[in-house]
Amino acid sequence: MAGTDAALPSLELVARSCLCRRVQHASRAIGKRFDDAFRPVGLNNWQFTLLMAVTAEAGPTVNQIAAELGMDRTTATKNLRILERRGLIEMRVDAQDRRIRRSALTAEGQQVLQAALLRWRQVNDAVGGSLRPEQLASLNAALETIAQA
Amino acid sequence: MAGTDAALPSLELVARSCLCRRVQHASRAIGKRFDDAFRPVGLNNWQFTLLMAVTAEAGPTVNQIAAELGMDRTTATKNLRILERRGLIEMRVDAQDRRIRRSALTAEGQQVLQAALLRWRQVNDAVGGSLRPEQLASLNAALETIAQA
DNA sequence: GACTATTGGGTGGATATACACCTAATAGAG
């Protein structure tokens, strides 16, 4: 309408084109789907991701895990502690540099992760399958671009 | 490697192709960008989205807002209460059906939202501009598909 | 070796999110 600042975008435009809202909405939805899939093995989606990150390298540090997942370091600290309390991972001080704490899966953690992998593939295939192959590839590239900002 | 269960996906494959992890990573990154943009006006990204949802319809209910944003109803309740405490919105019981609570922006809420709109456009354009136009369109479609699951 | 800067990490607080469970108001069946 006239009378409002012409420099301001209309509310309809914002609601339609807000990337933040779209990504957050999708994030909640996909997180819930993976939570449901992992519930029988007692994990949620980020715990699965964290277990994966712990196994990805040899004894990754808190900082390495946080950087890899793009989360705040203190968030990684607190989430790792929960997995540690449940006995799925171990954190131990590095021998050379005593500031550093390195993570590793316990035997139980490996078992839980193995049990989760089949469920992961099912739900990941299901979600990916709802997109056309070229759309999935484009989505991955776009998400990576956004994540690196 | 041979020796592991052939039915299990390799850890490398999982790390590379996990849609949940990618979406969550992008969600954290973009949320942080919008948080930074809105910080000068005292909002964060979801508060902005919530204010937008409150103005989108005439006096939307808690359920309507939660459905529109794909968030849990109880999450909407608690987030709305924070905006209410700050005096940015008002919740009032519907005259016809006293179970229903309808939301509306206060004058201060409108001012804050107006101040945020310019910042929104800057950061939304910046993020969208890092993608090619057809990639952005494809991203929007893919995110909507995922959100509707 | 002492002083300072850098780095790895933790704590406390505010808010974000969802689940299990609950209350209150309305709607519908008889």
Next chain:
DNA sequence: CTCTATTAGGTGTATATCCACCCAATAGTC
């Protein structure tokens, strides 16, 4: 009109997330 089902919503709990601030260990300088 009463009883029950449905619907709108809230509370408590556990965990997720980030920020401001802190501590301890190492590295670098002299």
